[in-house]
Amino acid sequence: MKLFITGATGYVGGEVLFQFLEKFPNFEITALVRSIEKGKIIKDATNNKVQTVIGSLDSLDLIRNETESSDIIINAASNNHLPSLNVIKEVLSKKTKETLFLQISGAGVVTDGVDPSTYTPNKIYDDVKDIKEITLLPDSQPHRLADKLVLSIEETNPKFVKTAIISPPIIFGFGKGYDNILSVQIPILIKSIVKLGSSFTVYKGDTKWSHGHIYDVGTLFINVISKFINKEEFNSGVLGYYFTNDGIDYTFKEIAVRISNKLFELGLISSKLNRELTPTEINEKFNFPALFWGSNARTISNNGRKIGWEMTKSDDNSFFEDINLCVDYMNDHGLLK
Numbered sequence: 001m002k003l004f005i006t007g008a009t010g011y012v013g014g015e016v017l018f019q020f021l022e023k024f025p026n027f028e029i030t031a032l033v034r035s036i037e038k039g040k041i042i043k044d045a046t047n048n049k050v051q052t053v054i055g056s057l058d059s060l061d062l063i064r065n066e067t068e069s070s071d072i073i074i075n076a077a078s079n080n081h082l083p084s085l086n087v088i089k090e091v092l093s094k095k096t097k098e099t100l101f102l103q104i105s106g107a108g109v110v111t112d113g114v115d116p117s118t119y120t121p122n123k124i125y126d127d128v129k130d131i132k133e134i135t136l137l138p139d140s141q142p143h144r145l146a147d148k149l150v151l152s153i154e155e156t157n158p159k160f161v162k163t164a165i166i167s168p169p170i171i172f173g174f175g176k177g178y179d180n181i182l183s184v185q186i187p188i189l190i191k192s193i194v195k196l197g198s199s200f201t202v203y204k205g206d207t208k209w210s211h212g213h214i215y216d217v218g219t220l221f222i223n224v225i226s227k228f229i230n231k232e233e234f235n236s237g238v239l240g241y242y243f244t245n246d247g248i249d250y251t252f253k254e255i256a257v258r259i260s261n262k263l264f265e266l267g268l269i270s271s272k273l274n275r276e277l278t279p280t281e282i283n284e285k286f287n288f289p290a291l292f293w294g295s296n297a298r299t300i301s302n303n304g305r306k307i308g309w310e311m312t313k314s315d316d317n318s319f320f321e322d323i324n325l326c327v328d329y330m331n332d333h334g335l336l337k
Contacts, residue, residue, distance in 0.1 A: 001229070002028040004070035006057065006077035006084075008050070009038050011184070012104055012168070013076030014177015015218040017042075021049060023222055024229070030066055032056075032077070038179065045178045057084040067091040072225060074102045079143045089149060092163075093156035100228040102221060103150045105167040107210060107243065108142040110134070111295040114279040116203060121296050127167075127243045128302040134241055142291070143167075147241075154237030164224050164240035168217045169210035169249075169299055172322045173313065174329070176215075182326065183214065185292055187335070190259055190327055192286045194336050199260035199274040202282055202294025205253030209297045210245040213313035213322075217244045220301070223309045234307050243299035246311040248319070252293050258320055262327045268336060 003020065007013030008031035017031065029050045033039045039052035055062045057077055064087050067073055073088065085103070092101060112120045125134060135151055137144050147165055154163045175181040193199055220242055227234040234240070256274060263269045279290035301309070330336050 001071040002030070002069060003072045003074065004030050004032070004066040005074040006032040007075070007104070008042055009033060009177070009179035010076060011171070011175050011177065011180045011182065011214065012217060013074070014179060014181070015175040015214050016074060016076055016221045017050070017178070018176040019218040019222050020225070021046060023226070025049070030070070032059075032062070032066070041178050057081045060084065060087045063087050064091055070099070071097070072100045072102070072228070074221070076104045079103070079105045080146050082145060082149060085146055085149045089153045089156065092153055092161045095157055095160045097160060099161050100225065101150070101153065101161065101163045102224065103146070103163070103165050105143045105147050105165045107167055107169040107245070107297045107299050108292065109137060109144055109147060109167065110299065111142065111291055111297045114202060114290050114294040119207065119296055121206070121208065123296065124247070124298040124300055125243070126300050126302055127241050128306070131239060131241060135238055151238050154240070158237070162228055162236040162240070164234070164236050164242060166217070166221055166224070166242050166244060167299070168244045169212050169297065171212055171214050171217055172319055172326075173214040174325070182329070186255070186323065186326055187330060188288050189256065189293065190263070190330060191336060192288070193256065193259055193263060194268055196275070196285065197269050198271040199256045200277050201253045201256050201274060202279060202290050203276055205256060205274070205276070206251050207294055207296045208249045208251050210243075210247075210249040210299045211314065211319055212245045212248065212311065213318060215313045216311045219312075220244050220304050220309050223304065223307050227307055235303050242303045243301040244304065245299045245301055246314065247300050248311070248314050248316070249298050250319070255323070258323050259327065262324050266327070266331060268331065
């Protein structure tokens with residue numbers, strides 16, 4: 001059997017590929033990479049067990065060819081690139097052998113916006129109980145157009161094609177991948193606090209996102225793949241939406257204060273005081289949308305539980321320990337200058 005994966009040098013894609021090689025060492029694997037240099041990183045780290053093709057998600061003919069020849073396709077490179085997804089859909093609609101397509105998304109799809117009047121702090125989206133609501137979200141939600149496209153694929157060829165969307169929350173932890181081992185939101189928040197010189201939040205900072213360890217995100221991908229390979233039942237298509245969280249969430253003030261305490265301890269900021277900023281101030285000061293620090297996005301994965309998945313590394317201690325480790329790593333590697 002053959003796997004084609006995009007985003008293999010990225011944070012999530014690298015973790016998934018690492019776990020895939022451990023679980024399925026005899027697969028033929030091809031990874032899409034952006035350069036010869038990135039390809040060499042993958043080949044050297046895997047002892048040439050992974051072949052690479054040079055291109056991007058805009059290399060539509062290449063993606064078409066690899067999708068046609070593969071049994072499992074994982075798109076971990078982007079949760080918003082529609083042209084490549086349209087090509088994948090076109091190819092999968094004509095497949096005559098059993099094929100699995102896994103698409104990365106993100107819990108940002110259920111955010112409630114940065115206006116406090118629209119906050120729904122107690123809403124937790126369950127990927128089984130709330131599946132109809134999740135699959136009918138407005139097109140204006142982050143990642144929604146890509147999700148919507150993927151959700152429509154399986155019904156074009158249900159005899160041969162299974163699809164699933166893996167939708168992580170804020171991810172933490174050091175990945176075991178081959179290039180980028182850091183997450184996105186926590187490191188950006190760390191850098192932004194250093195830039196400002198103190199802790200900050202959007203308004204009071206009482207909004208919450210769910211959180212999950214990168215290892216647990218990877219194992220959910222592997223669990224779905226194992227079900228497919230073993231021809232066992234799992235929810236797919238319009239029911240195949242998988243959050244990767246088990247009820248672990250924190251307010252952004254809790255996170256910002258923990259980060260600022262560590263940065264203050266290292267002498268990287270001069271104040272522990274928390275500044276309450278508006279979304280406009282956030283957008284002006286930092287090249288990152290306030291939505292991802294000033295909204296609620298709480299999720300829980302019962303779809304994962306149905307196939308035997310459980311979180312093993314995501315808990316309060318591991319999350320806050322990782323914040324300290326992440327600050328140390330970024331400081332030691334000159335990423336906070």
